[in-house]
Every structure is written in C-alpha cells, then in structure tokens.
Amino acid sequence: MKIDSGGTAWMLTSTALVLLMTPGLAFFYGGMSRAKSVLNMMMMSFVSISVVGMAWVVYGYSLTFGDGGGLSSFIGGFGDWGLVGLETAATADDGTGIPQLVFAAFQATFAIITVALISGAVADRAKFGAWVVFTLVWVTLVYFPIAHWVWWSDGEKAGWLFDLGALDFAGGTVVHINAGVAALALVLVLGRRRGWPKEPMRPHNLPFVLLGAGLLWFGWFGFNAGSALGAGATAAVAFVNTLAATCAAAFAWIIVEKLRDGSSTTLGIASGIVAGLVAVTPACAFVTPLGAIALGLVAGAVCAFAVSLKYKLGYDDSLDVVGVHMVGGIVGALLIGILATTAVNDAGADGLLAGGGFALLGKQAVAVLATLAYSFTVTYVIAKVIDLVMGFRISEDDEAAGIDSTAHAETAYDFGTIRAGIGSGATAAAPAPVSGVPGGTKVEAKG
Template sequence: MTPGLALFYGGQAHAKSVLNMMMMVFSTFATVGVLWVIVGYSLAFGDDVGGGLLGNPAQYFMLSSLLSETVQTDGLPDIAFAAFQAMFAILTVGLIAGAVANRMKFNSWMVFSLLWALVVYFPIAHWVFDLDAGWIANGIGAVDFAGGTAVHINAGMAALVLALILGKRKGWPNDSARPHNLTMVMLGAGLLWFGWFGFNAGSAAVANFAASYAFLNTVVATCTAICGWLIIEQVRDGKPTSLGAASGIVAGLVAITPACAAVTPLGAMAIGFIAGLACAFGVGLKYRLGFDDAFDVVGVHLVGGLVGTLLIGFFAWEGSPAGAGGVFYGGGWGQLGVQAVAALAVIAYSGILTAVIALIVKATMGLRVDEDSEAVGIDEGEHAEAGYDFLGMNNRTTNGATPPPVTSGATQTVDAP
C-alpha cells in the first residue's frame, strides 16, 4: 500500500515536485520502519504500563524476544503480527505527507515523521489495536477493526495541523496545481485498493470467517463510494472525473476500515455511499476554511474516518464478527456514544501533539523550503533531481557519479549548467 500511496500522491503533484512527494512517502520506511523494530512494537503491543495508554517500551526491544517458533498467539507467530503491524505504522505516517506537498523541507519531514510515530502513532495504536489492554478497544469497547481511528482520523488530524503550521503554497488557491499525471493517480488508487484487502481482511490475523467477512465488505463499500463521489461531481460540475473516481475509491476504503467486520454487506454499501458523498463535499472545506491541504488528506481521511467510525453506531449488527449492535439493529445509542468518544479522543491527542512536534521542528530546523526551491521545483531544490527529462535537469549525475561518455557513435546533448 505504501508504494501505491506514493504513486497516488506523486501523480497529483507538480511535474517539478513528483520525486519529492514520492520520497516523502517512501522515507517512512527509513524512519518508522526502523523505529518500529527498536521500540514501536513494544509501545504499541507491550504489556500495559499506563492504564490502557501505553505498552512497556522495553519489552520487545529489537523484537529479540519474538525470534522463536514457539512464540505464537492462536497459531500465528507473533513475529508475523509484528511485521504486519509495521505496515500500518509506516502507511499512517506516509498519509500525512499529501497535505504538505510542494513546500516542506525533506530533512524536516524525516525528523517530524520519526517524532510523530514515536509520540503519536505508537500510543494510539496501543489504545486501538491492543485488544487486551488498550483503553479504546478494551476499556470502552469501541469497534475499530482495522484502524479508522488509529490510522485515518489520526493521520487526517495531523495533516490538518501540519498544513496550518506550514502555511499555504505560493499562489494557492488561485494556482489550481492540477495533477500532472492522472494515469499514475489511477494506478496508485488501484494498488491501494488491492493492498487494502490485506489491511482489512488481514486484521483478523488468520484466514477465517471474520477475514472473509471483512474482505467482502471492503469490496462492496468501495464500489458504492465511487458511485457517491461521481454522482456529486456529475451534479455539481457536470462531468465525472478520473481523479474523482480514484478519490472515491480511497474514501470508501477509509470509511469501511473500522466497520468491515461490524456491518452487513448492505450496511457496508450504505457506509461506502455516504462516505463518497461526504468526502466529495469534504474536500471543499479547505477552500471555505482557508487551509491548504494539497491532496485532500483531511477531506478524505479525516472525514472518511469519522464517517466510518460513527456510522458503526447506526449500522453495526450483533451477528457480525465484531458482535456490536447499532441503532438500526436494535442496539440503542450506546455504541454510537462509544464510537464518538474514541474519535474525539484521537482527534484531541493527535491534534495537540502534532502541533507541539511541528512547532519544535519549525523552531530548530525550519519546516518550509526557500522561495526559490518552491518556485523552481522542490525536486531540484531538495534532491538535485527531476522526475522527467523535459525539465532539463537530468543530465547531471547518477547516484553521485558522472555518467560515462557516449562511445557508440551517437551524439550526446548536455544541458548547460
């Protein structure tokens, strides 16, 4: 899913910023992936040391205690679960990058992503994914099968705060900054959808009925979300777009993530359709409220995550693997209240801590690239590279080495420095 996200965001970037955008997403392997092995898994899934708020940071240091075939839970090696959950951590941080495209320093992003994973994501993962100790999953009984709160509401709120602190792109919103490669966007959306089956169905941690249930609901919710988004575009703009279809795919996947094992297929279709409508409207909030969320992380992930999390309170069916009952199935209003508490807690924690981290990085390293880099292109300014030859910057070096001279008799054209 993370390479798919890089394509999805990269296609929406400027041609002069595509490499930087993809690098921001891929860099989360280098920061979050490493940190996960050292201490992240312990903080998320170690024995509780703070009333459902945090795991023991030393318990699984370097995952050394999992390196035995006998360390299993329900027949699944714990080390497989650790690797699976690493993917969640990496992707969640990568989602934030889409909000700050074309204007954030790459080194500052690396430091921010490291600190954010440590201070924000790992504790919230403990709240939501540690079914035995996390205060959201175990304490109040909120339903979040695969991360509507921990991943999407969390990343969406962080994206909003970081975008506000970083500031708007030069020329925004008058400079529409249209996607430079919609083919890449569609390919990225397809890879995300495919990977999301592992994201949702895989959260059952075993190939069983619950995994199958989540798999089916992930399919059908996404299908109806595309319908909802394209209907809005047709009515509002007169034409359905490929970017709208791709965004509808992601909106449906986001919304069904917490609910995929809690609702019937009919409920999943309703949630997907509502998410398609809500997120299509939600992306317009940035123009009304004046925050520059470049690739609609807030409109899709924060809004979609809230839609899916809260609608569990209405559509949850007690016969589902999650076993919760919503308003429409005679379960009363209690589950809706619990879902709202979980969502609001994640919003508050993520928002406040993201602001603290961003302000620290801003004060020490600076967050924003200089004006020349932003004007010429952040690929050139931050990486001395270009995504496409027509920008005239690629005849420089290859991995720091000077390209060999042409010896085949062909004429070589070299750009002026």
C-alpha cells in the same frame, strides 16, 4: 499452541499487500502533485517506510503491543524491545496460531502507511530533512500511543478505548482520523503554498493517480481482511465489505461531481475509491455487505463535498488528506454505531439499527473525539518545535524552482532535453498543419 500454517500464510501475504500500499500511495500522491515536486512527494512515502520500519522494530512494537505496567491503559512498555524473543516465539498468546513475529511485521506496515498518508497535505513545501525528523517523532508520540489505546489487550488489561468498547477493526481511528487531523495541524504550521489558491495546481499525471488508487485497493484487502488474523469467516466478511463499500463510494463521488460540476472525472473516481476504503476500514468486520454499500454511498458523497471545504476555510491541504482521510475515517467510525450487528461478528456489538440503542454510537464518538484532540494537539506542538529548531518549510525561491531539483537534485522529466531539441537549428521552420493527419502535422518519410 500449534502454528496454523494456513492462517500464517494468509498473514504473510497480507503483510506484503499492506506494505505495497505505501508505494501505491506514492504513485497516488505523486500523480496528484505538480511535475516539479513529484519525486519529493514519492520520496516522502518511501522514507516513511525506512524510518518507521526501523523504529517499529527497535521500540515501536513494544510500546504499542507491550504491557506498560501502571500506564498500560495509555502506553506499552519496553519488554519486547528490539523484538527480542519474538523470533523464537512459536505463536501469539491470543489463540490465533500466528507467530508473534508475523503479527509484529503486519502491524509495522500499518504504522508506516499512517505516517506516509500525512505527507500529501504538505506537498511542494516541506523540507525533506524536517519531514524525516517529523516521521520519527510523530510515530513515537502519536501513532504508538493511539494504536495502544485502541488495539492492545492481554485479556486482563487493555488500552483505555479498547476497554471502553469502541470498535475499530483495521484503523479508522488509529490510521485515518489520526493521519487526517495530523495533516490539518501540519498544514496550519507550514501555511499555504506559494500562489494558492489563485494559481491552478492541477495533478500532473492522472494515469499515476489511477495506478496508485488501484494499488491501494489491491493492498487494502490485506489491510482489512488481514486484520482478522486468520483465513476464516471474519476475513471473508471484511474482504467482501471492502469491495462493496469501495464500489459504492466511488460511484457516489462521481455522481456528486456530475450533479455539482457537470462532469465525472478520473481524479474523482480515484478519490472516491480511497474514501470508500478509508470509511469501511473500521467497520469492515462489523456490518453486512448491504450495510457496507450504505456506508460507502454516504462516505463517497460526504468526502466529495468535504474536499472543497479547504477553499472556504482557507487551509491548504494539498492533496485532500483532511477531506478524505479525516472525514472518511469519522464517517466510518460513527456509522459503526448505527450499522454494526452481532449477526455478522459476535465479537462486536449491535448498533442502533440492530436494536443496540445509542450505546455503541456514544463509544464511537468518544474514540473519534479522543483521537482528534490528542493527535491534533501533539502534532501541532511537534511541527512547531521542528519549525523553530530547523525550519519546516523551504524558501519561496526553492518552492518556485521546484522542490525536486532544489532538495533532491533530480527531476522526474527531462524537460531540458525536449526544449533543446525544439530549439536546435536556427533555420528550422514550424511544420505546416495538414488536414486529415492526426495532430494536423505533416509527416515526411526519410531514408
């Protein structure tokens, strides 16, 4: 089949956009962290790129999109080990006209960000070395199988959830529910941060949070519209729905904040953006733009309430991975069963409101429950074994001092120099406040 140069160009662009999402996530999570752990938080995202990227090339693509023979309903095989042969294969055999190597690169970026998403739940307290081991084991035993269940088909055989007819266009189950429930399991193994919830642990840099949210939204157009595997009508629907649902979710979140807390916050609108992006991901090519707005409004409001559950239930999900990604992913996956319509995409199915009855909703529920059960169980076992073998949590002293300095021998901000400047000069007096001068401090000209 002849290569579709336009579609290939779009897929190369989408791959770069999705890869950019992980550095965007690093800023988002880094800003939400405390000043003494921001570098560690960002490092956890960047090392996920390194480890998962290598694993994907060596065996991950093959296990996810390969034929596993008698086990092909559950896992792929090693026929494409090392991407051997894909570098000379002209196109994928699915009629898209996209080189297989481009598709492999695109899907690598999904595996990368799924692992990185989990890290936000264990900010401040996970050993970096243990996290590196966890990324490799988790992506192998959890991500690759679930992605195979949902997305693999060769026309004759398919992953069992694909064969069931469950819909997940770009990763509601595979990425977000998977990462969110894995985060919950990891939190239960590591336990609470020192001082949580009595001590305030506020975001140290809200501009970083907004920058990260903006980069995520930008990259997410590649995430969702790129999953159409071409530059056509389906990509256009996914693109517009990604915009519409995210706008609605951000608005719903800050309205909930205003009614509940008395003010709308920058952290709230950034979180609402991510909640909307999460929820529309599985549904973006199966609902109308108006349906996407409805989905976003529900997701923004539900996730705004869900993030507070950790205080009632007592689990320390540091950066709200469970409340945004697990809950948002569930909302998006289930609402497909209500809002989906073949008028938008005949490759999907009709949901309840389009006259399809409860059949699709039931299939979506099976996919959600299967992802929750498998990911939570296997993640919990992985984390427990790592904790027993090498310890997964830093010491209380290191946590109090700050994981940036104790684990990486670095700090994001040179507070020592600032303190030294303030304390230098034994006879230095505090500047006198002056009325009408910004900051109330007298400024003297020198020279």
